[in-house]
Every structure is written in structure tokens, then in C-alpha cells.
Amino acid sequence: MDHCSRCHERWFDMTLDADHVCRHCHNKDKVKRPDKPFFFSAANHLDFGPGPAELSLPELSLIEEMCIARVHVHVNVMHMWTALIFKPAYNINVI
Numbered sequence: 076m077d078h079c080s081r082c083h084e085r086w087f088d089m090t091l092d093a094d095h096v097c098r099h100c101h102n103k104d105k106v107k108r109p110d111k112p113f114f115f116s117a118a119n120h121l122d123f124g125p126g127p128a129e130l131s132l133p134e135l136s137l138i139e140e141m142c143i144a145r146v147h148v149h150v151n152v153m154h155m156w157t158a159l160i161f162k163p164a165y166n167i168n169v170i
Contacts, residue, residue, distance in 0.1 A: 082115040083123055 077089035079097035081104075090098045103114040112118035135143075 081113055083125075 076085050076087060077091055077097075078085050078095065079089065079091065079100055080095040081100040082097065084097060084099075092101060100113070100115055107114070115121050115123070
């Protein structure tokens with residue numbers, strides 16, 4: 076698991092440079108002036124601090140996990156023309 080030294084993001088196969096900075100942070104700081112701080116830094120008030128792995132949070136029960144889980148709704152809207160009749164078709168997936 077890779078770890079960015081600026082934004083502290085952890086993910087698999089992140090594109091890190093020699094300073095262990097991810098591509099997202101590198102692109103954010105590409106156009107900054109030398110006298111300005113990095114985008115994700117404490118000087119810019121965007122330091123996220125330690126993540127959940129460093130805080131040693133307690134294990135959640137299944138009910139607690141379900142209560143705080145995010146729900147993503149994915150909607151596909153397709154317009155179908157059959158024999159000059161317009162029929163809207165909807166496909167809604169909750170992930």
C-alpha cells in the first residue's frame with residue numbers, strides 16, 4: 076500500500092515520485108509560487124493529520140458500520156425508440 080507524504084492518502088499502486096508525493100498533490104503544486112506553501116500542508120490549513128490507522132480506533136459492530144456507511148446512487152437513463160413510440164427506461168442501482 077502506497078502512502079503520499081503530503082496529503083497522507085493511502086492506496087494501492089499510487090503513482091509516487093522520488094519524494095513520495097502522489098500525482099494529485101504534484102499537479103496541485105505544479106503552478107504554485109516558491110514563496111507559497113504546498114497545497115496540502117499545515118501552513119495552508121489543509122493538513123489532514125493522522126488517519127484512522129494511526130489513531131487506533133475501536134472496532135465497529137456490524138450495525139454501527141451500516142449506520143455510518145455511505146450510500147452511492149448510480150442512475151442510468153436510457154431513451155428507447157420502438158415503432159415510433161417513446162418509452163423512457165430507468166435503471167437505478169444503489170451501491
